[in-house]
Amino acid sequence: MRIVITGGAGFIGKKLARALLQRGELATAAGKEPIDSLVLFDVVHAEGLPEDRRLQTITGDITDAAEVRRLIGDEVGGVFHLAAIVSADAEQNFDLGMAVNLGGTRNVLEACRALPRPVRLVFASSVAVYGGEVPDVLDDGTILTPQTSYGMQKAASELLLNDYGRKGFVDGRALRLPTIVVRPGKPNKAASTFASSIIREPLAGQEAVCPVERDAAMYILSPRRVVEALLHAFELPAEAFGMARMLTLPGITASIGEMVDALREVAGENVVRRIRWEPDPVIQKIVAGWPARFDARRARAMGFQADASFTEIVRAHIEDELGGVIR
C-alpha cells in the first residue's frame, strides 16, 4: 500500500515517516497491510531521512487541485494530511491561510473522494479551533468559536472532513493537536514557540528568553505522543468515531513554572539558569487566551494517550534529539 504524508518535510511529518518505515505496515479496514511506498509531499524536500527504497519525496503546491489529485493517485491506500500554514502566518496572510489550510484540505478531500475506494485520512487539526467564550475545562462538546483565521480554517476543514466521511467519500479522522512541546529545530513564527525554546535551547547549552510568567498554563503533547496518536487514529475502526470524526487529543496541562521545574529536575539548575525571564505583555496576553484545560475522556476511551508528565517530555527530547547528552 502507498501512504502519502502532506507537510511531510515538517518535523512531525518526518517523525511520522520514520515510525511508518520502522513499522512497515498499517491496519486498514481490510486488515494489516504492508507499506510498499511512502510519499512525503511538501513545498520543500524532506531532508535528513534514512535511505529507504520505499521512501519518496515530492515537492509541490497543496493549493493546486490537479497536483494533489496526481499525488493521491489510485494506488494510494492512506493519507496523513499535515500540511498547513502556521497560526501567526495565517493571521497575517489571510488569503494564503485560506488557500493552504482550507483550500488545501478541500483538495486532499476531493482527491481522496476520486479514489476507487474510500481510504483512511488522518487530518492534523488543532485546539486553536477553540476560542472566545468557553468554559474553564473544555471537552469534545464545547462549541467552536475560533478567534484566529488558522483556527477557523481548521474548524471549517473538520466540518468538511466529517461530511465527506458521512457521505462515504473518504474515511476521515481529525485530531485536534495540543501545543507540541518540545519541538526540535529552530523557533518558528508561532506565539507558542517559546514553550519549546525554553527547554530546547538551555539543554543545548544556549540561552532562551521566556516571555511569559511562571503561572501561565498550556495544553501540551510531546512529538513522540503526537506520532503515536496519528498512527492510532489511522488504525482505529471508523465506528470508533461515531457521528463526529473530530476529537481533541489528550494532553497535559502544565504551567511554565512546572515546565521549568521539570527541566531543573532532569538537567539541573545550571541549565535552568540559561532561561532569561523577560515578560512580554503581548505574548502573555495571547497565551492567557488559549484554553489550557481539556477533558479528553472521549479520546482516552478510544485509546489515545497523553504524556505521563512534563519530566517525561523533557527526557524524551533528550533521548530523541540530543542522543542522550545535555550540554
Added chain:
Amino acid sequence: MRIVITGGAGFIGKKLARALLQRGELATAAGKEPIDSLVLFDVVHAEGLPEDRRLQTITGDITDAAEVRRLIGDEVGGVFHLAAIVSADAEQNFDLGMAVNLGGTRNVLEACRALPRPVRLVFASSVAVYGGEVPDVLDDGTILTPQTSYGMQKAASELLLNDYGRKGFVDGRALRLPTIVVRPGKPNKAASTFASSIIREPLAGQEAVCPVERDAAMYILSPRRVVEALLHAFELPAEAFGMARMLTLPGITASIGEMVDALREVAGENVVRRIRWEPDPVIQKIVAGWPARFDARRARAMGFQADASFTEIVRAHIEDELGGVIR
C-alpha cells in the same frame, strides 16, 4: 444606500424586499440611511413585486466570483445573503451544494471585503447546523456536528463569516433559521415541506397529506417573524454579537398535533378534515432526528422574537396570503 438581497426571488427574499421598500430606510453604523436602491439577485427574476423605481432584479450565478463582485459594487451599503440550495437538493447534489452554499457565501464575503468600508451582511443560516448527539434542549453553546451536507455548508459558512467579521472585512451576522411555517406557494423538495402543506392546502380548500404522526415536534418560525429577524439583525450594533456572530433565532416548539389543533381553532373541523394522515416511516425518521427544542435566550436578550403561538402563525398566513379568506 444600495441594498442587495441574494436569493431575492425566493419567498423570504420577496417578503424582505417588500418590508424594506415600505420602511425606506435601515440603520447602519452611520445611523439611519435611506434605501435608494434595492437589488434582488437570483437565478430567476423575482416576480409579483410592486412597481417601485428603487427596485431592480438581476439574474445571475452566485457561484461566479466575478459576477458577485460586480453585484456587490462600491455603492452597496448592506447585503442580505439568502441564496442557497435547499437541504434535500444539497444532499443529492453534493458538488452543487458546495458551490452554492459554501462557495457562494465565500463569494459574497470576498465581494464585501473588497468594498471601501465594511458593510453589514445578514446571512440566513439554519438550525440544520445541529445534528448528531446533541442534548434535548439546544442553545448557542451546543456543538455543531451537522448530519447533512446542507447543515455542514451552513456551519462552515458561519465560521468564515465570523472570521471575516473578526478581521474587520465585513460586519457579518448569521441567523440560524428554524423551519419556516407556513411557507406560501407550492411544496418544495425539503423533507419539512409537509409542515406548511398541512396548513396551507386545507385553508385553500385543498387536500394535504401528513406523513408524520401527531406527536412529532418541530422548531418553527413564521415568515413574518423571519423577515422581522433579518431586519433586526441588520440594525443591531456589531457589539451586540460579541465574539460569536451566529445565533439561533427564537422559535416555538410545536407538535404536529398542536399545529392541527391550532388550525381547527382558527378554521374549524371542516378544514382540518382535508388532512389525510399517511405516516411515511422515512419522513417520520428524518423529522424525529431534527432538534425541536432550543433555548434561544441569547437571541431573545438581543431583541429577537418568536411567534406567540401556532394559532398566531395560522392567522398571519390567512391575513398575508389569503386576503383574510378561508375556503
